[in-house]
Amino acid sequence: MSAIETPPEQPQSILAPKKPISVLTLIIAAVFGLLFAYFVYQAIANLIELPKSYAAIGLADSVPWAVLVIGLAIPVILYVVAFAIALRRPVLDTVVIFVMALATVAAFGYGIVAIHRVTFDLLIASL
Amino acid sequence: MVGDDEKALSWDEVSDPTHVDSVVEPAPKGVEPASPAVEPAAAVVEPVETPVKPATGSFLLVSYGILGGVVLLYTVGWLLGIRDVVFVSRDTLSAVASTIAQVLAIAAPAIWFGGSFVLTRASKPIVRLLVLLLGLVATIPLPFILLGASS
Numbered sequence: 216m217s218a219i220e221t222p223p224e225q226p227q228s229i230l231a232p233k234k235p236i237s238v239l240t241l242i243i244a245a246v247f248g249l250l251f252a253y254f255v256y257q258a259i260a261n262l263i264e265l266p267k268s269y270a271a272i273g274l275a276d277s278v279p280w281a282v283l284v285i286g287l288a289i290p291v292i293l294y295v296v297a298f299a300i301a302l303r304r305p306v307l308d309t310v311v312i313f314v315m316a317l318a319t320v321a322a323f324g325y326g327i328v329a330i331h332r333v334t335f336d337l338l339i340a341s342l
Numbered sequence: 343m344v345g346d347d348e349k350a351l352s353w354d355e356v357s358d359p360t361h362v363d364s365v366v367e368p369a370p371k372g373v374e375p376a377s378p379a380v381e382p383a384a385a386v387v388e389p390v391e392t393p394v395k396p397a398t399g400s401f402l403l404v405s406y407g408i409l410g411g412v413v414l415l416y417t418v419g420w421l422l423g424i425r426d427v428v429f430v431s432r433d434t435l436s437a438v439a440s441t442i443a444q445v446l447a448i449a450a451p452a453i454w455f456g457g458s459f460v461l462t463r464a465s466k467p468i469v470r471l472l473v474l475l476l477g478l479v480a481t482i483p484l485p486f487i488l489l490g491a492s493s
Contacts (some may be wrong), residue, residue, distance in 0.1 A: 315457040319480045321446035326484030328427040
């Protein structure tokens with residue numbers, strides 16, 4: 216091994232890699248895709264159900280659409296970002312990136328619920 | 343009388359200030375100018391070269407320690423706050439999924455902390471610190487901050 220030879224870890228930055236995408240990476244991405252889909256499903260359910268319950272108490276004009284849409288966007292965006300970063304990295308890194316993204320989605324999911332709670336309380340207080 | 347420098351050459355213990363029965367009063371510790379003037383100068387010059395690397399190392403260690411402490415506080419925040427935002431699930435599948443989501447949310451700060459070290463193992467420390475800070479933004483315990491601890 217010559218001294219000039221660059222170690223394999225060195226060019227593994229987010230941008231530079233040239234390695235082909237492995238099948239294993241795609242399988243991991245698919246498995247995590249199912250887990251992310253659960254959060255997308257929940258966000259869609261909220262998007263449909265919450266306006267109904269707002270309308271039921273006569274607050275159809277006050278539906279917090281921005282919070283609902285952000286709640287749907289977060290799991291989708293984080294999956295795409297995680298996929299883009301993890302694509303050509305070692306398997307360990309791929310799994311770690313998807314777990315970090317999934318944990319973030321879960322955390323933001325509960326954060327969104329907390330924001331809903333606060334905006335609803337403010338809405339009730341303003342009546 | 344024998345001087346301090348010549349003590350080893352003398353058998354006269356009475357003149358030794360350290361001897362119990364000595365008639366000579368021991369000199370006060372601070373007064374002794376025994377060491378030559380060269381030594382303090384060397385002591386000043388010496389540390390200039392060595393601590394350059396350990397200084398960054400200890401700065402990083404302290405930073406990791408502080409960030410790790412924040413991660414612990416976040417985890418406590420999640421544990422205290424998450425019960426307020428959990429719904430009772432109707433069927434078994436969503437109950438299991440909800441439990442997994444809760445565990446993930448509570449563990450999220452620690453997952454980011456550990457994951458940051460794994461992903462940046464070949465990167466510069468500044469990159470690692472930035473990823474760690476990003477983790478603190480991404481896993482902030484909003485339920486606890488917005489709603490407080492559930493009773």
